[in-house]
Amino acid sequence: MGEDEEFGSLHLGPQHIELCWLVPLHEAESAFIQKEGFDAFSELLEASDVSPADVHRSSLV
Numbered sequence: 001m002g003e004d005e006e007f008g009s010l011h012l013g014p015q016h017i018e019l020c021w022l023v024p025l026h027e028a029e030s031a032f033i034q035k036e037g038f039d040a041f042s043e044l045l046e047a048s049d050v051s052p053a054d055v056h057r058s059s060l061v
Contacts, residue, residue: 024052029041029059029061041060044060045060
């Protein structure tokens with residue numbers, strides 16, 4: 001269950017707002033990102049049924 005990519009920005013009249021996320025990571029996920037890169041981790045997220053913001057989710061690696 002990935003988040004909708006259109007949710008990352010918001011247009012209110014002439015104002016453009018970018019929403020930033022703080023994503024909780026397991027230690028194994030952090031090590032995976034350092035070794036394989038964020039794009040590889042992002043692919044795991046997209047292939048999963050979990051929300052990256054779910055603090056109770058299991059590690060993806």
